[in-house]
Amino acid sequence: MNIILFGPPGAGKGTQAALLQEAFSIPHLSTGNIFREAIKNETPLGVKVKSILDSGELVPDQTVVDLVAEELKSDVYDNGCIFDGFPRTVAQAEAFDAMLAEKGSQVDAFVALVVPEEELISRILSRGQGRTDDTEEGIKNRLKVYENETAPVMAHYKEKGLVKEIDGIGSIEEIFARIKSAVNS
Numbered sequence: 001m002n003i004i005l006f007g008p009p010g011a012g013k014g015t016q017a018a019l020l021q022e023a024f025s026i027p028h029l030s031t032g033n034i035f036r037e038a039i040k041n042e043t044p045l046g047v048k049v050k051s052i053l054d055s056g057e058l059v060p061d062q063t064v065v066d067l068v069a070e071e072l073k074s075d076v077y078d079n080g081c082i083f084d085g086f087p088r089t090v091a092q093a094e095a096f097d098a099m100l101a102e103k104g105s106q107v108d109a110f111v112a113l114v115v116p117e118e119e120l121i122s123r124i125l126s127r128g129q130g131r132t133d134d135t136e137e138g139i140k141n142r143l144k145v146y147e148n149e150t151a152p153v154m155a156h157y158k159e160k161g162l163v164k165e166i167d168g169i170g171s172i173e174e175i176f177a178r179i180k181s182a183v184n185s
């Protein structure tokens with residue numbers, strides 16, 4: 001089963017993806033984590049994307065799509081995957097759909113966490129993960145980029161009837177229970 005976990009920065013995608021990974025026994029792929037790891041290890045990819053992540057802008061579509069295509073060659077994803085932070089533009093979504101279709105696969109569910117903007121900013125500022133993009137300016141830019149470039153991805157999957165909107169306010173366990181029942185329905 002391929003599940004896209006979608007939502008603005010601070011919506012709790014990473015936390016819920018980890019729980020879903022355990023409950024459904026399918027791996028979790030976070031493009032943000034891959035970029036942060038590459039930056040930490042100063043790989044050529046890391047060097048290329050560091051300033052982009054720090055500013056809250058998006059890494060170019062082709063770079064992200066190539067990265068995911070390469071990653072999905074691994075057989076650990078044969079039974080599906082929880083995608084967190086990808087696709088983030090309509091162009092990425094189109095490339096992703098084509099990539100899956102080529103493997104005889106498809107997106108099975110698009111889970112959108114809905115959280116009001118004021119709540120997002122306070123959550124990110126208080127989560128204290130030490131991310132270099134978690135400054136007030138970085139957060140504001142990520143929210144703007146989300147509205148302009150990422151939110152339209154939801155309309156793309158709505159047309160396909162795959163979107164399940166989940167109230168992202170509540171305890172981690174409550175939100176997880178909502179996601180599980182939406183995915184199972």
Ligand code: AMP
Pocket residue numbers: 009031032033035052053056057058059060064084085086087088089092133142
């Ligand atoms: P995240 O951990 O998902 O919040 O991602 C952190 C940062 O990594 C984003 O602000 C972008 O700069 C970059 N990034 C992660 N995923 C993508 C993607 N699918 N497309 C473009 N940039 C991405």
